[in-house]
Amino acid sequence: MRAALYKEFGPLENMTVVDLPSPQPGKGEVAIKVKAAGVSFPDVLTVQKKYQYIPELPFSPGTELCGTVTAVGEGVTRFKVGDAVFGNARNACREETVGEAAKLLPLPAGMDPLVAAGFGMNYATSFYALKYRAELKPGETLLVLGASGGVGIAAVEIGKMMGARVIACASTAEKLATCQRFGADELINYETEDMREAVKRITGGKGVDVCYDPVGDKYAEPMVRSMAWNGRYLVVGFAAGQIPKIPLNLALLKGCSLMGVFWGGFTVAQPERSREVFAELTQLVADGKLKPLISATYTLEQTAQALIDLNSRKVQGKIVIVP
Numbered sequence: 001m002r003a004a005l006y007k008e009f010g011p012l013e014n015m016t017v018v019d020l021p022s023p024q025p026g027k028g029e030v031a032i033k034v035k036a037a038g039v040s041f042p043d044v045l046t047v048q049k050k051y052q053y054i055p056e057l058p059f060s061p062g063t064e065l066c067g068t069v070t071a072v073g074e075g076v077t078r079f080k081v082g083d084a085v086f087g088n089a090r091n092a093c094r095e096e097t098v099g100e101a102a103k104l105l106p107l108p109a110g111m112d113p114l115v116a117a118g119f120g121m122n123y124a125t126s127f128y129a130l131k132y133r134a135e136l137k138p139g140e141t142l143l144v145l146g147a148s149g150g151v152g153i154a155a156v157e158i159g160k161m162m163g164a165r166v167i168a169c170a171s172t173a174e175k176l177a178t179c180q181r182f183g184a185d186e187l188i189n190y191e192t193e194d195m196r197e198a199v200k201r202i203t204g205g206k207g208v209d210v211c212y213d214p215v216g217d218k219y220a221e222p223m224v225r226s227m228a229w230n231g232r233y234l235v236v237g238f239a240a241g242q243i244p245k246i247p248l249n250l251a252l253l254k255g256c257s258l259m260g261v262f263w264g265g266f267t268v269a270q271p272e273r274s275r276e277v278f279a280e281l282t283q284l285v286a287d288g289k290l291k292p293l294i295s296a297t298y299t300l301e302q303t304a305q306a307l308i309d310l311n312s313r314k315v316q317g318k319i320v321i322v323p
Contacts, residue, residue, distance in 0.1 A: 001019070001020060001021075001022050001094060001095040001096040002017055002018070002019055002020075002094070002095050002300055002323070003017070003018055003019075003020050003060050003091070003093070003094035003095070003300075004016075004017055004060050004061065004093040004094065004300050004301075004303035004304070004321070005017070005018050005020075005058045005059070005060055006047055006057070006058060006059055006060070006061070007057060007058040008057060009047065009048065009049035009057070010047075010048065010049075012044065012047055012048070012304055012307045012308050012311060013304055013308070014304075015303060015304035017300055017301050020094070022070075022096050023096060023097060023098045024071065024073075024098070025071050025072060025073035025076075025098045026073050026074070026098070027073050027074040027075055028073060028074070028075050028076060028100055028101055028102065029073040029076070029098045029099060029100055029101060030069045030070075030071065030072050030073065030076055030079050030085070030098065030099060030101050030104065031069070031070045031071040031072075031073075031096060031097075031098050032065065032067040032068065032069060032070065032085065032089065032096065032097055032098065032099055033067050033068045033070050033095070033096055034065050034066075034067040034092060034093075034094060034095060034096060034097060034323050035065075035066050035067045035068065035113045035117070035322070035323075036065065036066050036067075036113050036114050036116075036117035036118070036297075036320045036321065036322050036323075037062040037064065037065045037092035037093045037094075037117055037320065037321045037322075037323070038062065038063075038064040038065065038092070038117045038118040038119075038120065038121065038318060038319075038320055038321075039061055039062050039093070039303070039306055039307060039310065039319060039320070039321060040064075040121050040122060040150050040310070040318070041149075041150065041237065041239055041310055041311075042063075042121075043061040043062060043063070043307060043310070044307050044310050044311045046059075046061065047061065047307060053264075055090065059090070059091060060090075060091040060092065060093045060094050060097070061092070061093045061303060061307065062090075062091070062092030062093040062321060063088055063089065063090055063092060063121070064086075064087065064088055064089070064092060064117060064118070064120045064121055065086065065087070065089055065092040065097070065099075065117050066084070066085070066086040066107060066113040066114075066116040066117040067084075067085065067086075068082065068083070068084055068085070069081055069082060069083045069084075069085055070096065072101075073098075073101075076101045078101050078104075079101055079104070079106075083106060084106065084107035084113075085104045085105065085106060085107060086104065086105060086107050086111075086113075086116035086117060086120070087099070087103050087104035087105050087120065088100075088103040088104070088120065088267075089103065089104070092321075093300065093303050093321050093323075094300075094323065095300070095323045102271075103267075105278075105279070105282065108282065108286040110286070111285070111286055112294075114294045114297065114320050114322075115285065115292050115294060117320050118292060118294050118318035118319070118320045119154075119285055119290075119292040119318065120278070121150075121263065122150040122151045122153075122154045122292070122318055123154045123158070123281055123285070123290065123292060124263050124277070124278055124281055125151050125154070125236065125261060125263040126151050126154035126155040126158050126212070127154075127158055127277065127280075127281045128261065128263055128266060128274075128277055129155070129212060129234050129236060129259075129261040130142070130155060130158050130159055130162060130210070130212070130234075131158075131162065132277065133232070133234060133259050133261055134210045134212075134232040134234055134259065135232075136159060136162050136164055136209075136210050137162075137163070137164075137209075138162065138163030138164065139163060139164070139165070140164050140165070140209035140210060141164065141165045141167065141203055141206075141207075141208045141209050141210070141228070142155070142159040142164040142165070142166050142167065142208065142209065142210045142211075142212065143166075143167040143169065143199065143208040143210070143211045143212070143223065143226075144156050144159065144166065144167070144168050144169060144179075144184075144211075144212045145169050145190075145211070145212065145213045145214065145215040145219055145223065146169070146170065146213075146214050146215040146239055146240075147168035147169055147170050147175070147176075147179045147184065148168075148170045148175035148176070148178050148179055148316045148317070149214065149239065149313070149315065149316070149317075150315070150317060150318050151212075151214045151236060151237070152168075152170075152179075152212075152214060153178065153179065153182055153293055153316065153317050154292065155212045156168055156179050156182045156183055156184050157182045157183055157290055157291070157292075158290065159183075159210075159212075160182070160183030160184070160185075161183075161284075161289060161290065164209075164210070165185050165186070166183060166184045166185050166186070167184070167185070167186040167187075167188060167199070167202060167208065168180070168184035168186070168187055168188070169187075169188045169189075169190050169195065169219075170187075170188075170189065170190070171189065171190060171191045171313070172189070172191070173189065175316060176189060178293070178316050178317070182293065186202045188202075190219060195219070195222050195223065195226070196222050196225060196226050199223075199226040200226075203228070206228050207226050207227050207228035207229075207231060207254075208223075208226060208227060208228055208231060209228050209230075209231050209232070210231065210232050210233075210234065211223045211224075211226070211227060211231070211232075211233045211234060212234045212236060213233065213234060213235060213236055213237075214236040214237040214238075214239055215237070215238070215239050215240045216235075216237065216238035216239070216240050216241075216242060216243055216244050217238065217240030217241055217242040217244060218240070218242075218244070219240065220244035220246060221244060221246055221247070221250075224246055224250045224251070224254070224256070224258075225250060225254075227250075227254045227256040228254075228256075229254065229255045229256070230255055230256065231254060231255075231256040231257070232256065232257050232259055233256055233257065233258050233259065234259050234261050235258060235259065235260050235261060236261045239313075246258070292317065292318060293316065293317030293318060294317060294318050294319070294320055295315065295316045295317040295318065295319060296309075296315070296319045296320075297319070297320050297321070297322050298319060298320070298321050298322070299321070299322065299323075300321060300322075300323045302321075303321055306319050306321060
């Protein structure tokens, strides 16, 4: 079977497609024929050895997929050969891989395999952040930085579903138009506008109740300064590159909370609870109440280009590799 493989950490371009033996599942695992594999910004960081998880070399990108079970390992009773599944599995950008049965779910009837492979990480992060960390309430104001990206567009759509007034921030008119299509009420182009002044204008000087920040860098401090009293600032990631240094007196003066959001850590610390949260989210997608954006598909040979496009901020929503 073919696999998109990195044999060393470093440049995203240094990927090769190689033939490998079909994998055999171990205890608690299943082997999967991959129909589609989602990639996201953490895959970019992993290849560059900048992420908190460092895989053994060589490895394939991708940690979420949709596919068909081809073999079951010792102790697996949840699935049988031929079952359609989706969920988390490492080395997803291959024609075949193995995954822990506990991290997979049956594919709901009628769910698009591309959506199943692509919504998990982004939508789970945003759903967990807004509903269970920030406890976003109807009528509150939510500001989303990097709003057209994978987790950003998910936050826009979920925030709107939860009844918030959503302010989307992005770098181009095209990206903002996508945010508006997914429910954003107000738009800020942070390449051409002063964000603090725009927030003051939009909120009448009150500030925002919840800020969802997967970007970091120079955008963070102005938004902490734009928080409303009792606001919740969600630290999701640092796609702009630099981890910002926030003066902690701002949290005191604003009476606001700085909250870390790490879906992967949540699944490890509270596995049963995280499965309940993900099942709730999956039902919302299956029922059509959330409609994740899959903006492009790439072949296995184009996996490196997919990561390059992610790194250069060319991607809106989610992209998927189709072996």
